[in-house]
Amino acid sequence: MPATDFQGSSSSHSHPSPFSSFGRSLLSLRRDTPASAAASPVMPFGDEADLEAFQLHVAAHLAELRGGEGGEEFLSIAWIRRLLEAFLLCQEELRVVVAHARRRGALPAPAEKLVSELGERALKALDVCNAARDGLDQVRRWERLAGIAASVLLAPGEIHEGQLRRARKALSDLSVLLIDDAAAAAGGGGGVASFLASHRNRSFGRARASPSRAASLASSSSSSSHFRSLSWSVSRTWSAARQLQAIGAGLAVPRTHEASGLAAPVYSMGCLLHLAAWALVTAVPCPDRGSALQAHHLPTAPPRAAFPWAPPLLALQERLTEEGKRKDRRNSCGLLKEIHALEKCAQRLAEAIDAATVPLTGEREAEVREAAAELAAVCAAMKDGLEPLDRQVREVFHRIVRSRMEGLDSPMLNGD
Incomplete structure (x- = not known):
């Protein structure tokens, strides 16, 4: 993790602490003890x-x-x-x-040993923090691609063939990234072959990939490679x-x-x-x-x-x-609620695009715009929270x- 100045939880962001209503110190807990307990002599800090x-x-x-x-x-x-x-x-x-x-x-010495052992245990969580931040970077890439697909289709005016192609390309790139990341997380292979093998379980297409869709995914595999996280801040065997x-x-x-x-x-x-x-x-x-x-x-x-x-x-x-x-959720890239919502909404939009033909009828255009709006809302929430x-x-x-x-x-x- 890059070295940065440490900031406390109250200053690290402008929003109030999620536990501000309960973030009381031990001293405040003592003030709330019953009268019978308060009547006893005040014991030193760190006592039972x-x-x-x-x-x-x-x-x-x-x-x-x-x-x-x-x-x-x-x-x-x-x-x-x-x-x-x-x-x-x-x-x-x-x-x-x-x-x-x-x-x-x-x-005493036994207590110092316990504290030291807890510190050693906590040090092992540093790699978890690094890996989690790498994972959050990947989620940001997904959000950007999904946001592109949604924003293209929510532009004012009629939806034209060029907009559909651009949205389809962004969703194809997103699909490849998700499949590769899910395969890496599971310890298996990735790429388009993995996508086709697991297509029945999870994809942004229909139950079977059409030849044009498979070709689109194959071409997007190389063009989206620059989005991939080719190195983690933890070792390859971590x-x-x-x-x-x-x-x-x-x-x-x-x-x-x-x-x-x-x-x-x-x-x-x-x-x-x-x-x-x-x-x-x-x-x-x-x-x-x-x-x-x-x-x-x-x-x-x-x-x-x-x-x-x-x-x-x-x-x-x-x-x-x-x-x-x-x-x-088993084949998802993460259990995070927002990741699950992104996958579902992106799949729905991809299916709406696949079913659309130019020029779009009023019903088809409404369906595409509705799916795009749902995906845009998920992207906005994800962007604000990440x-x-x-x-x-x-x-x-x-x-x-x-x-x-x-x-x-x-x-x-x-x-x-």
């Missing part, structure tokens, strides 16, 4: 009460994501942003707890599934005697990190994304009764697994790096 409040905070974030309280649809751009915002807020609160405990010299396994490896449920210490909050943060990474690599194009849709990479499931955040976390994991198994999401992924990357550097500056870790 703070750690318990942190876990309740994680549970509240995950419950909101599970219930879609912000009005976002599951796996939409807005929902992914809320998930990343939850990760950033929880990471910051745990960082504050640890920093205050270090200043007081109240963080696998999203293997990286998720690495992030979840060793993430074990704390033992009973550790439940009252830092082990439980660190464990909850590790589970939240894994969920955020899993959602990212399944939502957008990533190498070996198809394998990442399987649930075999999940860490040991937390007992539902042991942690307040376990029920909503497990419910979100189950829903992600179910989305990956849906017949209409840039903020890209900035947020960048922010997650830099927050992880900064937290790790702070951990390495700890006197206990550097031997000072």
Whole structure:
């Protein structure tokens, strides 16, 4: 990821934080405790009460994501942003707890080791951030091609043969890119041959490709090659599934005697990190994304009764697994709601164009314009959402790096 100045979540974009209504610190949570608890002596920052409040905070974030309280649809751009915002807020609160405990010299060696292990686990998510940003770049290419096809057909005046040809060309280029990216994500071959082999399952044409359509796709394969992402910021052998396994490896449920210490909050943060990474690599194009849709990479499931955040976390994991198994999503380039909408609307427009003959009748022209308008609306929504999401992924990357550097500056870790 290119080096950039880190910006906090409040300054990275002009829109209010998706969790602004719930982004309270541990101090504000303490102010809301019952009178009986408030009457007891105020304990130092980082004590058992703070750690318990942190876990309740994680549970509240995950419950909101599970219930879609912000009005976002599951796996939409807005929902992914809320998930990343939850990760950033929880990471910051745990960082504050640890920093205050270090200043007081109240963080023993076993606790420092837990924090260091969480930092090492988080470092493995840096590649996920890079791969996700590459995937978002590919989605931008799709949006631009789809936008060209839609805008050409929504121009004032009658629709002429030249407009249909230009829109058809843009959709053919888009189809080739989608098929190639889907094949790469699944670990298989791509290109027009892959398109023809899988045409019955997913395409922008009819159940069978006509000779003229196949020829159009063949010619567009070479002309659209300059749109392709020929190099990822991760290595060619990088696998999203293997990286998720690495992030979840060793993430074990704390033992009973550790439940009252830092082990439980660190464990909850590790589970939240894994969920955020899993959602990212399944939502957008990533190498070996198809394998990442399987649930075999999940860490040991937390007992539902042991942690307040376990029920909503497990419910979100189950829903992600179910989305990956849906017949209409298995061959998609990503589970992101906007990607699915782009594919469907582009297919409908391609079919309307294929059925059209010049000069267009009033009914055919209305059908083409309606399909173009639907695709244009999807492109507009995608264009508005991709840039903020890209900035947020960048922010997650830099927050992880900064937290790790702070951990390495700890006197206990550097031997000072």
